[in-house]
Structures are given as structure tokens and as C-alpha cells.
Amino acid sequence: MFCQSCGARLPEDADFCQSCGRRAQLDKSGTCPACGTGIQKGDDFCINCGTAANKGAERPSQSGQFAGGDSGNRGTGNLIGFSDRLNSTEILEAAQQSKKNTLGCMWVSIFVPLIGFPIAGLLMDDFPFGESLIMGVGLAFVILIVGLFFLRGTKKPMWEGRVVDKSKKERRERRGKDDNYYRTYMEYKTFIKTDSGKKKTIVERDSGRHMYDYLEVGDRVRYHPSFGTYEKFDKSKDRIIYCNVCSMMNPIQNDRCKRCDNLLFK
Template identity: 60%
Template sequence: MVKKKKSKKIPLPILLLICAVLLFAMYLSLSTLSLAIWGDSVMGTVDSYQARLDDTDAGQNRSRTVSKGYWFMANGKEYQGHVMYQSDEAWPSLDEGETRSERIRYLNHFPYINKPAALCEFDEMGEVAIVYHILAPIGYLLLLLLVIRTARGKKKKKTAAKKPATPKIIEIRSDADMFCHNCGNKLPKGAVFCSGCGTKAGQDNPNICSACGTAIPQDALFCINCGAAVNNGEPHSSQARSFASQDSGDTQRMNLIGFSDMCNSPEILEAAQKNRKSSIGCMWILVFVPLIGFPIAGLLMDDFPFGESAVIGVGIALVMLIINVFALRRAKQPMWEGIVTNKFSKEKYEHKDDASKTYTEYTVTITTDAGRKKTIVEKDSRRVMYDYLDVGDKVRFHPKFGTYEKYDKSKDRIIYCNVCSMMNPIHNDCCKRCNSLLFK
């Protein structure tokens, strides 16, 4: 009997329950912070109160479970609320018809979000509770994303390493080889007659090159294959060298036309992965430094209230998180190609420290194959792509590195590394700074 493989996916009901619990926990902390920052206070009426003793050995503020029901008036309308929390308060329970007054905080634009003021004011909560409510939503969000990712069973696709092309084996005839002057057959060393046609090896045939055995046209002075002189079998050095250098230069220029396949090489893919990991590391540093630094400053500085410092730290951390997440998402976009359609410069002014400063802004406009407009904006000494690209150039954008590659590099003396943006001589194969392969 064949055993069924156990599925590692989380069942849908359990997944929904976990997500609901995490979302509710995020709501509790975020609503508490919102009420502390933007909430209004009003005197409310507590109409039900129960305090159950849970553990006589429990720590401070954790010995009782308090259940409280209340109502209050806001914007001419009555609103009700109910909370449960752990505390050490032991007020007498309320009988039916008994009430007690207590201050309630609520959001003016949405009074349905409300809590007793003792649970959502910075002065009442204490430093530990404030730090908890700041960090808890971030932790719950990460757990929620982890649960969703696990449920989807998303696996990272490993990019298959591209197999190197099989080198072509080309037979090269050396000057020491002997060939038949009549049929071009290769002769063994010391042969007197050709084994193919019987012609004597020493006879001269003006239609066959004695150096390489290639058939040559009549009245030709040099071999069309190796450049050797027809009469004496010695290559005409200056002519052959000229042909060879010209052919080598043409071949090299032809190799610099077209987009490179180096972007798919294992070395470049590994560099892209390292670049992404370093970006993620910098993102978390930029997020956690203000998130932790500002509350610590609030604890150490008397003129910087802890509540305000915590709110400022959370705000800066969220801004940094959003900016870096968008940057990482942009790096996952597909490559695109386009044509440089315009280049222009413009002088601009900026005011800094009560002084005006003039600078030049250089813009390169690229129209993609999909018809969209892309721009490269550079300033003053950072003018790189403005000088490198010309109108009419075809370019390719590599989002993994945020760099551009030119299609026709045959007329260039320099080439920029797509990994670190370092300028290199065009004859280099690897970057002189990061040693990555150049896109040639």
C-alpha cells in the first residue's frame, strides 16, 4: 500500500485563525498608540466592573484580570465600550444599577475606537508599555508575513547556471607542415611523393600555396589564407601583419556590438544576491536605529518627553521601512531596453543656510520599447551617464544593480562596471575595483 505524503501546508481554517489573532493583536497596539497621540478625553460612566484574582504570586500589575464596561457621550451621541486587561487594581465590584465615573479617550473622527484613559496615556502606561506597543505591531506584521509565505509554499527559484559554450576546435596549419602542391594533401615529414595524387613533393605549383596548401587564384602574388609569397613560400611580413591586425581589430569591434549575456553568468548573479543582502541589512539598520535610539534619548533627556521621542522614532522608522521596501521591489522589476531620445542641462538654484547656490542639472531622456519615458538626472560633478550616452544610443537597464548598458560599445574607450559603476578601459574584461565581469 502506497503511503500518502503528508502535506506541510497549513489548513485554511487554522491559517485564518492565526491571521485573525495577529491582526487583532496589531489592532490593540496601534489603537492604543493612536489614542495616546490623537485621542480626546471625556468623562464616561462605568456601569460594569469585575476584578478576578488570578495568582497571588504574580508580578506587579499582573495579579488580577479586570473586566470593565462603560459608556460616554461624544459629538452628541452615546458610545459604549468594553475592555479586559491584567492589573493589580481591586476596586469594589459594581452591583446592578451602580455606576462609577472614569475618564475615557476616543478618536474624534471615529469614536468607536476608545479605551479608558489609564490604558492609553503615555503618562499612565509607563516606559515598558510604550516600548511594547511600539515594537509589537512590527513583530506581529513580520509573523503575519512569515505565516502567509509558509502557507503559500513559495520557494526561491534557483537560477540555473548557464553552461559555458563548447569551444570550437580549429585546425591551424603551421609553417613547418608540408602539403602537396597539386592536390593540397598533407604530407608526412620526409615524404618524396604525395600519397593522394603521386605528385613529387619538390615540384612547384603556382596555384597551391607551399606554406599552407591553399588553392590561390592565378597571377596572385600572396596567399589569400596566410599571406605567404607565392614564389618563395615565405610570408610577406608587413602585408600579413597588416591583414592580421586589421582582422583582429574588426573582430574586436564586432564583439563590442550588442547586449552582453554576462548578466546571466553565475558570478554576476552571485554579486546581485550579495547586493540584495547588503541592501536588506542596511534597511534594517536604518529602521532599528531610530526605533531604539529615540526612546533611549527620551529616557535619558529630561527636556525630551519619552512619549514624543517614541512617536518620532516610530515615524522615522516607518518612513525608512517604506522607502527601502519600494527600493527592493524596484530591484525585482524586469530589465527593459530603450533609445536615448534627448539630453539637456539646466541651471537651478537652491537656498541653504541663508545662502543661494547655483548648480547644473543634467538630464538624459530614454524612451523604452514599451513607449514609456525614463529619465536619468545627475548633478554637476556626478555627471556620468550624460557624458557616456548619446542621443540615438540603444541602452538596457539592469534593475538588479540600477545601472545601464550600452548596445554599441565599439567606438568607446571606456566601459562602466554594472555592479559597482566603476569606469574601466574598454579592453578590460573585469572591473579593476570589484573584479566583476564587464558587460561586453
């Protein structure tokens, strides 16, 4: 069973969604007469096909007139198109902050080995000082290179494109030095062709297949380099939205992310 609101997986006997708090169990009568999809108590229309849930109510018109009193209802037109919240001062500040955090982490992870290894070399009898100095500097250098590479990525321009293909494959990776010890994992790839004709691939593995599940072939997407996240053009059929700042899954009704409280891109 899945949450009707946010899509989280729920135990069969759950009364409420552990993720968003919405009532999970349906009434016996709470199914759509047309398509059979479950309807929450209090909802006037089927979220799947739009048929009126009870006889008194009418089918919603194309203009998006919803008779329901549910505060979560909004015109579907609002959910089609890339969000302009990207340029709000709040989101621009969040981008600055996430960059500062990255820089802070980078400096800490550079100085810890740079100072820690020589200190260990001085204190430990069986760890020569010269060797500790080389290891500390070497490790700090590697972290610096990785950090600079990452920062260069956040400066790249935003791009848009279309999902052209998806694939999944079982792969093996060697673990440790033993040639005979392999670990298998599932690799999920989402292929995007950008408007300028470049090919981009989102690679995810095992249960981290968020974009693989979220994006369908044909979907238009926009990549936000300052956060390293993707935004879908047409969110009107979705029950969930990913926070573009922290990647947390949120119910589509939310205006702000439940984890980081930033505006959701919708």
C-alpha cells in the same frame, strides 16, 4: 589632457594615469599621420581612425585582423551587442548579494532610530520619553517606506530603449529655512524612449554627469533593475566602460571591474 585608455582627466605633466596606470605622455612622433590623434608607444594603429602608426604596418582589415601585439586588442565585433554575462552565475550571485546588502542596510537604519531615540529619551533630562518614542517610530516608518519603494524598483523588469535627447540646465534649490539662500547646480538629463514607447529620464547633477557624458543621442541602452545601471549596446567606439554592478568607470580593455572585481558587461 585625458587618459587615452580610460578617459580620466590628467594633469598636463602626468607620466601615468592615476586611474588605470597607463602611460600618459606621448612621444613627439606619436601622432597619427592622418588625423593627428596621439598614439601610444607600442600601439600599431590609430585608435581614432585606424591608420597605421608606422610605415611598416598595414591598415587593419575589416575582418578585425589586428597585427598589434597589444594584449588589449580584441575584435570590435565583440563589443557590439548587449552582454550575455548578465545571466552568468557570477553576476546572478552579485545581484543576490547587492539585494542582501540593501536589506541589511535597511534593517539597521530602521532599528537604530527605533531603539536609539527612546534610549536618548530615557537618559536625557530635557528630552521627554513620550516624544522620543514618537520620533523614533516615525523615523523608522519613513525609512521602511523608502526601503520598500526601493526594493519594488529592483523587481521591475529589464527594459531596452534608445536615447532620444539630452539636456542641461542650471537650477536653484533652496537651502535651509532662509528663503533668500539659494544654491545653484547643473542638472543633466538624458531622455530615453523604451521599446514599448515609455519615456525614461536619467537625472544627474554637477560632476555626477556620468550617463550624460557616456550616452549619446541615438545610442541603444538596456537598463538593469537589479543594479540600477545602464548598459550601452555598441561599446566598440568607447575607451571606457562602467561596471554594471558598482558603477565604477573602467578602461574598456578590462575584463573585470577594478573596484568590485565583478565581470564587466561586454
